[in-house]
Amino acid sequence: METLKHTRFIIAAGIVLLFASCTDFLDIKPFGKTIPKTTEEFSALVNNIVGGIDGGDAGGFNAEALMFGSSDVQSLEQVSDNLETNLTEYPLGDMLKYYFGDVLSSSWYDHLYEVISRCNMVFDEYHDGRDTREGKDLLGTCHALRGVAYYQLLRLYCAPPLADDEKLGVPLVTTFDMEAKPLRSSLDETVAQAESDLKEALKYDIQDEMYRFNNDVVNGYLARLYFWAGRFSEAKAIADELLAKHPLLRGDAYEKMITAHTGLVGNMLIRCDRLENDGYGISNQYLQARPLSARFVNLFAEKDRDIRYRLFFNYRRRSTKAYISSLRSAELALISMESACHLGDNDEALRMLNQLRACRISDCVPYTMATLPAVDKTALVKTDCMAKPLTPLMQAILNERRKELYLEGDRFFELKRNGRPEFWVMKKGLKYTNFKFMYTLPIPPNDIVLTPGLKQNPGYTEMIY
Numbered sequence: 001m002e003t004l005k006h007t008r009f010i011i012a013a014g015i016v017l018l019f020a021s022c023t024d025f026l027d028i029k030p031f032g033k034t035i036p037k038t039t040e041e042f043s044a045l046v047n048n049i050v051g052g053i054d055g056g057d058a059g060g061f062n063a064e065a066l067m068f069g070s071s072d073v074q075s076l077e078q079v080s081d082n083l084e085t086n087l088t089e090y091p092l093g094d095m096l097k098y099y100f101g102d103v104l105s106s107s108w109y110d111h112l113y114e115v116i117s118r119c120n121m122v123f124d125e126y127h128d129g130r131d132t133r134e135g136k137d138l139l140g141t142c143h144a145l146r147g148v149a150y151y152q153l154l155r156l157y158c159a160p161p162l163a164d165d166e167k168l169g170v171p172l173v174t175t176f177d178m179e180a181k182p183l184r185s186s187l188d189e190t191v192a193q194a195e196s197d198l199k200e201a202l203k204y205d206i207q208d209e210m211y212r213f214n215n216d217v218v219n220g221y222l223a224r225l226y227f228w229a230g231r232f233s234e235a236k237a238i239a240d241e242l243l244a245k246h247p248l249l250r251g252d253a254y255e256k257m258i259t260a261h262t263g264l265v266g267n268m269l270i271r272c273d274r275l276e277n278d279g280y281g282i283s284n285q286y287l288q289a290r291p292l293s294a295r296f297v298n299l300f301a302e303k304d305r306d307i308r309y310r311l312f313f314n315y316r317r318r319s320t321k322a323y324i325s326s327l328r329s330a331e332l333a334l335i336s337m338e339s340a341c342h343l344g345d346n347d348e349a350l351r352m353l354n355q356l357r358a359c360r361i362s363d364c365v366p367y368t369m370a371t372l373p374a375v376d377k378t379a380l381v382k383t384d385c386m387a388k389p390l391t392p393l394m395q396a397i398l399n400e401r402r403k404e405l406y407l408e409g410d411r412f413f414e415l416k417r418n419g420r421p422e423f424w425v426m427k428k429g430l431k432y433t434n435f436k437f438m439y440t441l442p443i444p445p446n447d448i449v450l451t452p453g454l455k456q457n458p459g460y461t462e463m464i465y
Contacts, residue, residue: 035121039129039138042122046141049115050212055273065111066148067272070323073409074283075103077323079434080411081380082402084293084317085425092289099425099432100439108156109444112149113173119146120176137211140204144213144221147197151225154190156441157457160417161187162230162385168455181451191229198222216242217270220327223335228417230385232339239336242269246329250359251307258311261322272325284319291317295379296406299399305362312406324408330356331410334401341394342386353397356404372396383419415439435459 036042052063055070064072077083078097085098097103119142129135150170159165169190171182185193201218219238226235246267249257257266264271292313300309312321337352346369354366372392384394398418402411415421416439424433437459448454 035125037125037128039126039132039134042126043134043138045118046122046138046145047210049118049145050141050210053212053270053272055275063111063115063145064272065108066115066145066152067270068325068409070273070283070325072106072108073323073325073407074287075106076409076412077407078287078290079103080415081423082292082296082406082411083287083290083319085290085427087291088427089289090428092286095286096290098427100434101432104438104441106441108152109441109447112153115149116146116173117176119143119149120174123174124176133207136204137206137208140201140206141211141213143197143204144201144206144218147194147201147218147225148221150190150194150197151221151228154187154194154225155228155413155416157443158187158190159440159457160385160420161191161228162387163420164387166458168457171451171454181454183451183453184455191225194225195222198225212270216245217327220269220332223332224327227335227339230342232342236336236339236343239332239339242332243329243336246332248329248333248356248359254307254359255311257328258308258324259322267329268326269329270327283323288318292319296402299403301373302361302364305364306403307360307362308403308406319407321407326408330404334397334404338394338397338401341397342384346393349393349397353393353400356400360404367396369393380421380423381415381418382421385417387419412439 036045049063053067055064068076075097078085079100079102088096088098122138122142126135126138130139150172153170157170158168161167167187169185169187172185172189172193173180173182174193198218198221201213202215206214206218219242223235223238223242226232226238246269249266253266257268260266262274262276264274294317297313297317300306303309313319333352333356337349337356340346340352341349350367350369354364358364358366369392373396375390375392375395379390379395381390381398383389384398388394390398398414401414405411420436420439422434422436424431426432437457440457440459442460443454443456448456
């Protein structure tokens with residue numbers, strides 16, 4: 001009980017800070033002093049958003065929330081279970097986050113709706129030039145950006161789609177109306193909105209490389225969306241098509257991609273913060289104050305034969321991998337193999353698992369159904385996204401994903417997707433518990449106050465607004 005009270009106090013404190021700093025996501029003024037009119041002006045607006053994804057000094061609107069910038073990736077990794085929080089060293093460790101309560105007051109909600117508002121402005125106010133190639137690229141990019149924004153809102157502020165929770169979505173804003181205050185949609189409606197936008201983006205077949213979201217990138221996000229929503233057949237079909245065009249890398253080519261702090265390298269389809277990041281060395285120094293967990297390191301059973309064992313951390317279990325927020329082929333392969341497993345095609349899932357491992361592990365001995373490691377009953381994750389107990393094949397797939405996507409902002413969402421396990425960490429003698437409800441972030445208090453009837457997520461309803 002004391003732990004729960006302490007946790008609620010920390011959450012309340014974080015929400016109070018959020019209340020003081022956030023703004024109503026619908027109360028967004030036009031770009032500059034006037035609304036743009038020409039293709040060139042609207043293009044500058046959208047390029048400012050895309051530039052925000054690139055990072056560095058380019059762009060604005062905090063658009064890195066669309067893909068999570070390097071600081072967001074670090075935050076999500078620091079509060080997950082890949083790092084051993086209880087062994088944090090000080091004083092550098094004071095710069096690190098400790099548990100889910102440290103990310104509950106993040107401003108992702110406001111930033112994502114800012115992007116949505118700018119896209120809605122283009123849809124409603126852009127008239128002359130819509131039928132030109134430049135206009136089509138512009139409109140297609142806005143559909144892609146809005147679709148990705150709703151996908152991120154879905155992952156952050158809604159319960160996992162396959163969980164037995166109330167199916168709450170997020171408010172859907174599809175017109176540039178600063179007075180509108182919609183209530184929350186259903187979860188299915190939020191998925192449908194993201195899907196509709198991404199499919200609409202494909203129709204425009206975006207050609208201009210400066211917009212980043214070509215059809216392969218958009219299809220990659222559709223695969224991610226279908227996978228998160230539990231629509232495994234659709235997710236696998238798209239992932240397989242993209243893998244045929246962007247096959248897995250191995251050896252030197254893989255090492256070059258994984259060790260690149262910046263730039264679109266290897267089989268990355270898109271990357272956040274791809275411009276030069278002068279802060280990488282400093283932030284990585286802070287991360288050195290927290291070793292990887294022994295349980296995570298032990299997943300690399302082949303040790304030095306696994307290229308990731310050499311590239312991701314040193315003998316002291318200190319991270320050496322660069323932070324990455326990208327969409328790359330390995331994730332698509334993991335989506336495809338897990339989808340096959342959920343669809344009952346274990347042979348296909350096992351084939352793809354062995355294929356990925358062969359690209360990472362020298363002299364890799366292929367698994368058979370009989371030689372797969374037994375299920376670890378002590379592991380934090382005990383069920384899959386459909387609430388079924390893990391099989392040896394499913395656990396092997398999830399473990400491979402955990403290894404491959406380390407320091408890429410994935411683990412928090414994997415814990416959320418697969419059972420939302422509760423666990424606690426220690427900081428200077430105090431115990432902090434990650435409760436199940438905390439995997440779904442709270443709707444910002446300011447929006448709850450300003451929109452009568454807007455429903456808060458479970459676990460945060462005791463707050464006084």
